[in-house]
Amino acid sequence: MALGATFAALRHRNYRIWAAAGFVSVIGTWMQVLGVNWYVLAKTGSATSMGLTILLQALPSLVLSVWGGALADRLPAKPLLIVAQGAHAALAAGLALVAVTGAGGLPAIYAISLATGAVSAIEGPVMGRWYSTLVDRESLGNALALGSLTNSAGRILGMSVGAVVVAVIGPALLFAINSASFVAVLAALFAVRERERHTGGPEPSEADAASADHSIRAGFRYLLRQPVVLVALALSFVLGSLGRNYQVTMAAMSDGPLRGGASGYGFLSTVFAVGTVLGALVAARRRVLGYRVLVGAGLLASLLQIVAGLAPGTLSFAAVILPVAAAAVIIDTTVGTRAQLDTDYAMRGRVLSALAVTGSISAAVGAPLLGWLAEHTGPRQTLVLAGAVTSVATVAAGVALDRLRERRLRGRLTRVLNAPAVRRPVRRFAATAARVVRPAATTGAAHPAVAEGPGPVLASRLARPRPPGTRFAGLRPRPGRLAAAPPARPAWEGAPPAQQGHARPGK
Numbered sequence: 263m264a265l266g267a268t269f270a271a272l273r274h275r276n277y278r279i280w281a282a283a284g285f286v287s288v289i290g291t292w293m294q295v296l297g298v299n300w301y302v303l304a305k306t307g308s309a310t311s312m313g314l315t316i317l318l319q320a321l322p323s324l325v326l327s328v329w330g331g332a333l334a335d336r337l338p339a340k341p342l343l344i345v346a347q348g349a350h351a352a353l354a355a356g357l358a359l360v361a362v363t364g365a366g367g368l369p370a371i372y373a374i375s376l377a378t379g380a381v382s383a384i385e386g387p388v389m390g391r392w393y394s395t396l397v398d399r400e401s402l403g404n405a406l407a408l409g410s411l412t413n414s415a416g417r418i419l420g421m422s423v424g425a426v427v428v429a430v431i432g433p434a435l436l437f438a439i440n441s442a443s444f445v446a447v448l449a450a451l452f453a454v455r456e457r458e459r460h461t462g463g464p465e466p467s468e469a470d471a472a473s474a475d476h477s478i479r480a481g482f483r484y485l486l487r488q489p490v491v492l493v494a495l496a497l498s499f500v501l502g503s504l505g506r507n508y509q510v511t512m513a514a515m516s517d518g519p520l521r522g523g524a525s526g527y528g529f530l531s532t533v534f535a536v537g538t539v540l541g542a543l544v545a546a547r548r549r550v551l552g553y554r555v556l557v558g559a560g561l562l563a564s565l566l567q568i569v570a571g572l573a574p575g576t577l578s579f580a581a582v583i584l585p586v587a588a589a590a591v592i593i594d595t596t597v598g599t600r601a602q603l604d605t606d607y608a609m610r611g612r613v614l615s616a617l618a619v620t621g622s623i624s625a626a627v628g629a630p631l632l633g634w635l636a637e638h639t640g641p642r643q644t645l646v647l648a649g650a651v652t653s654v655a656t657v658a659a660g661v662a663l664d665r666l667r668e669r670r671l672r673g674r675l676t677r678v679l680n681a682p683a684v685r686r687p688v689r690r691f692a693a694t695a696a697r698v699v700r701p702a703a704t705t706g707a708a709h710p711a712v713a714e715g716p717g718p719v720l721a722s723r724l725a726r727p728r729p730p731g732t733r734f735a736g737l738r739p740r741p742g743r744l745a746a747a748p749p750a751r752p753a754w755e756g757a758p759p760a761q762q763g764h765a766r767p768g769k
Contacts, residue, residue, distance in 0.1 A: 540587075
């Protein structure tokens with residue numbers, strides 16, 4: 263595939279503007295993540311306090327993401343995003359103020375982290391719906407893959423530069439840089455041309471969101487009627503909880519069997535980040551991200567996770583987690599693409615919110631579970647056991663998706679054949695053909711083989727719809743029956759003597 267296909271989404275002007283602004287914002291975001299973790303750790307000396315900060319940012323998504331999805335389907339995305347980006351900028355500026363003055367101390371950091379998580383939870387589904395309008399339907403998968411690439415590259419760059427800044431100047435500058443980065447996103451929102459946006463339906467009107475609870479229930483009912491999407495979400499949950507929390511398993515392996523320590527963990531984290539970049543490039547090169555890609559990437563990641571548990575050293579472990587990281591990005595991109603393309607446009611925000619909740623729950627459940635298993639059974643055994651469970655789940659999901667696909671195709675074929683536009687022409691053709699092969703009623707005596715009609719087999723063939731170019735195939739005579747019949751004689755040649763004096767037709 264040509265290199266241009268890898269960056270096909272960049273053909274759209276709106277997406278180019280948004281990708282550039284998003285890259286700047288991602289760099290600032292990861293700088294802030296590093297700065298917050300370092301600030302809390304330096305103030306308390308407790309890794310538990312640092313983990314509490316991360317938990318406070320993740321908790322709001324369990325509740326508010328669903329409400330954000332309802333808002334995304336009821337209100338225009340642009341005003342919501344302007345408010346959300348402004349809130350992010352203000353919160354980052356608040357972090358910088360706390361870091362410089364010390365006002366509020368650690369409780370202020372916790373409060374700002376919780377507020378940041380709340381804004382992100384509401385903004386997430388809105389951002390996903392907005393993102394899908396920047397490109398056409400065919401380029402959506404490529405756009406999501408390039409978004410993963412932007413996030414991975416921004417993470418590497420932001421963490422690298424942030425580590426230098428926090429060591430030389432301090433975390434306050436990181437917070438200020440992140441606050442300024444949202445100016446680029448706000449500018450991009452105003453630079454996007456509305457007439458060039460691609461929507462799958464009418465944009466939500468400026469309606470009152472007071473009935474958002476009803477919209478949430480409607481979204482859940484809609485999801486329950488989408489078995490294919492439900493299977494994909496279930497597989498994403500299993501893979502996310504047992505096969506994606508490599509921050510836990512990499513730390514346990516580096517501190518335990520691999521004996522790499524902090525430096526080894528840093529090296530493995532860098533390798534994992536490089537793998538996410540490679541995975542984004544692979545996903546971007548594919549024209550179609552279907553469920554076969556999802557199952558294939560999930561099975562590959564699961565089997566390699568088992569191999570990672572058996573790796574003897576740091577280098578061999580790193581060589582295995584590199585494709586695992588790539589497969590993880592492909593899985594995320596495929597699930598996000600199918601969640602948008604295989605659902606109604608009016609329900610897209612609520613479906614994306616369900617996807618966000620699934621990811622949050624899988625992280626909240628999987629990280630403690632894997633940590634407990636690593637502590638009680640060992641890191642190697644944890645990787646092997648988790649890989650085996652995810653392998654079985656992936657195979658089961660593949661079988662279920664294949665059966666659902668066959669059922670969907672059968673249903674579509676039945677609806678097409680039963681459509682009035684198909685049935686009426688077929689019935690008219692069958693009736694006309696029946697009159698052609700039954701001449702005895704209009705022309706008098708005929709050959710017995712013809713007079714008895716087309717027979718049940720030929721009649722069924724005439725009534726059956728055929729592909730284009732073969733509509734009259736049912737009129738072909740059957741060997742030994744119509745083919746052997748002698749040609750019918752004109753009526754006056756076989757008429758009784760009393761009628762032979764009548765004039766012939768045309769005279």
